[in-house]
Amino acid sequence: MKFLRFFGRILIVALVVCLIGLVYLRKTQPETGQTSVQPNENVAPSPVLQSPGLEYEPESSPEPTEEPEPTGPPLPDIDLNDWKYKLVNKDYPLGRSFVPDVAELEGGKYFDRRAIEYLKEFIAAAREQGLEVYLSEGYRTYAAQEYIFNGKASQIHWGGGTYEEAVEKAKEIVAFPGTSEHQLGLAADIMDKRYTYKDPDVIGETETLKWMREHCTEYGFILRYPKDKEHITDFSYEPWHFRYVGKEAATYIMETGICFEEFLALYD
Numbered sequence: 001m002k003f004l005r006f007f008g009r010i011l012i013v014a015l016v017v018c019l020i021g022l023v024y025l026r027k028t029q030p031e032t033g034q035t036s037v038q039p040n041e042n043v044a045p046s047p048v049l050q051s052p053g054l055e056y057e058p059e060s061s062p063e064p065t066e067e068p069e070p071t072g073p074p075l076p077d078i079d080l081n082d083w084k085y086k087l088v089n090k091d092y093p094l095g096r097s098f099v100p101d102v103a104e105l106e107g108g109k110y111f112d113r114r115a116i117e118y119l120k121e122f123i124a125a126a127r128e129q130g131l132e133v134y135l136s137e138g139y140r141t142y143a144a145q146e147y148i149f150n151g152k153a154s155q156i157h158w159g160g161g162t163y164e165e166a167v168e169k170a171k172e173i174v175a176f177p178g179t180s181e182h183q184l185g186l187a188a189d190i191m192d193k194r195y196t197y198k199d200p201d202v203i204g205e206t207e208t209l210k211w212m213r214e215h216c217t218e219y220g221f222i223l224r225y226p227k228d229k230e231h232i233t234d235f236s237y238e239p240w241h242f243r244y245v246g247k248e249a250a251t252y253i254m255e256t257g258i259c260f261e262e263f264l265a266l267y268d
């Protein structure tokens with residue numbers, strides 16, 4: 001009897017140990033491959049985990065969907081030879097003799113006579129909003145651009161190096177004569193009166209410039225040198241520089257988020 005009771009106890013202990021073992025295995029086993037991999041939205045799942053054998057299903061990536069048909073405004077039916085669409089950049093400079101017909105806007109600043117009313121309305125509308133708009137630049141002559149450029153080159157040259165090197169460095173900061181849109185008479189630098197220093201990241205975030213960006217197309221203007229198009233325009237981001245291109249082109253350019261160069265290329 002004693003032996004049987006002893007054997008019985010051993011059996012019960014063995015059963016309990018087996019049960020505990022089973023419970024433990026249940027807890028750890030079935031979730032392997034799911035809990036060990038936490039799908040992270042920022043990290044692409046590694047190719048190994050995507051192999052069908054592991055049945056890995058990233059929770060964060062949605063079902064692949066069909067590329068939606070690009071829907072946007074229709075390309076305006078315009079004549080690119082019109083004065084409004086004249087391209088000026090480092091590849092298409094203006095000659096010394098290019099002088100547009102300009103009229104005075106305010107504070108000794110001039111603008112192309114054919115578009116000056118639109119700029120006046122644009123600035124007046126911003127002022128009606130209580131914004132402190134300051135027109136810092138309008139039309140600039142070739143000679144004025146040359147003066148500014150040579151001044152910058154000389155300043156750099158004084159700091160050391162050859163004059164040729166200074167000219168190359170100056171080109172990165174100031175438009176080379178002929179390549180500035182201001183000579184065209186259709187570009188205006190619009191600033192907030194309280195910020196006179198042209199720091200793009202500061203100026204671009206002022207209420208004035210935010211409003212100008214949102215409403216420029218209503219008056220036929222575009223932001224000519226956007227932040228994400230520097231590699232195309234070859235000009236650094238200038239939140240204050242607005243160019244007149246007419247309402248049609250302006251609306252298309254600003255709504256699709258392209259730059260002027262990209263817009264013109266659509267007609268090739």
Ligand SMILES: [Zn+2]
Pocket residue numbers: 137182187188189238240241242
């Ligand atoms: Zn400008």
